[in-house]
Amino acid sequence: MLLGHPVAHSLSPLFQNAALRHAGVPLSYDTLDVEPAALEGALAGLARVRAAGNVTLPHKLAVAAACRHLTAEATRVGAVNTFWHEHGALVGDNTDVVGFEDMARGLLGELPAAAAVFVFGAGGGAAAVCAAVSSWPGARVSLHARDARALRALASRFPGVTVAGLEAVRGAGIVVNATPIGLAGDAHPIPLGLLAGDAAVMDLAYRAGETAWVRAARVAGHRAADGREMLLAQGAHAFERWFGFAPDLDVMRAALDGVAT
Numbered sequence: 001m002l003l004g005h006p007v008a009h010s011l012s013p014l015f016q017n018a019a020l021r022h023a024g025v026p027l028s029y030d031t032l033d034v035e036p037a038a039l040e041g042a043l044a045g046l047a048r049v050r051a052a053g054n055v056t057l058p059h060k061l062a063v064a065a066a067c068r069h070l071t072a073e074a075t076r077v078g079a080v081n082t083f084w085h086e087h088g089a090l091v092g093d094n095t096d097v098v099g100f101e102d103m104a105r106g107l108l109g110e111l112p113a114a115a116a117v118f119v120f121g122a123g124g125g126a127a128a129v130c131a132a133v134s135s136w137p138g139a140r141v142s143l144h145a146r147d148a149r150a151l152r153a154l155a156s157r158f159p160g161v162t163v164a165g166l167e168a169v170r171g172a173g174i175v176v177n178a179t180p181i182g183l184a185g186d187a188h189p190i191p192l193g194l195l196a197g198d199a200a201v202m203d204l205a206y207r208a209g210e211t212a213w214v215r216a217a218r219v220a221g222h223r224a225a226d227g228r229e230m231l232l233a234q235g236a237h238a239f240e241r242w243f244g245f246a247p248d249l250d251v252m253r254a255a256l257d258g259v260a261t
Contacts, residue, residue: 060124
């Protein structure tokens with residue numbers, strides 16, 4: 001299942017259920033919309049049925065704090081997007097890091113060296129981006145967010161990551177939106193006029209038909225992608241964590257492409 005608030009927009013059930021059917025696994029992947037105040041009770045209920053699933057906004061940090069065990073990647077990121085239960089204990093992992101790297105390869109052709117990356121956001125998605133980019137040779141991240149406390153806390157955890165004002169986006173070769181802006185409506189998280197002409201645009205938000213920011217960026221001549229590729233990659237890795245074998249990625253992609261183009 002997918003745990004978050006809101007979750008009605010999510011495309012995860014489409015490709016996860018396709019993968020489950022193809023693999024002959026007699027389970028279904030559903031969404032569970034839980035407001036932050038109700039998260040503790042929801043996790044207790046999931047523990048009783050030994051549920052497994054994914055976590056999305058705004059619960060990635062809170063679920064990490066609630067886990068009894070974290071994988072090395074989840075510990076490094078400080079956020080959980082994949083969970084399951086072992087011997088009655090909640091276990092958390094983070095497959096967003098590899099998902100973001102797959103997204104970057106798809107857009108850029110390869111992971112860049114000495115990249116200047118601007119990231120807008122300070123939640124679990126931004127943490128996954130910082131974790132990924134911190135392992136790229138010579139890369140540096142300018143981190144910007146509206147929550148000053150969360151911004152400073154996140155920046156302090158990764159080498160090569162510094163707190164920056166919005167104007168720092170002008171010097172970035174890769175610009176990443178790691179906020180919910182764009183999930184609905186036509187708002188742009190970052191004005192395209194501030195970007196360098198050759199900057200690549202990566203939006204972790206996704207929706208059928210792409211986000212308005214990504215569509216406008218492409219019209220303006222930028223290489224641009226929304227979070228569908230990251231969504232698919234992290235979902236495939238999560239599936240493997242739950243069941244011990246990899247899903248059919250072609251089946252998952254076909255299910256996603258059927259509604260997200």
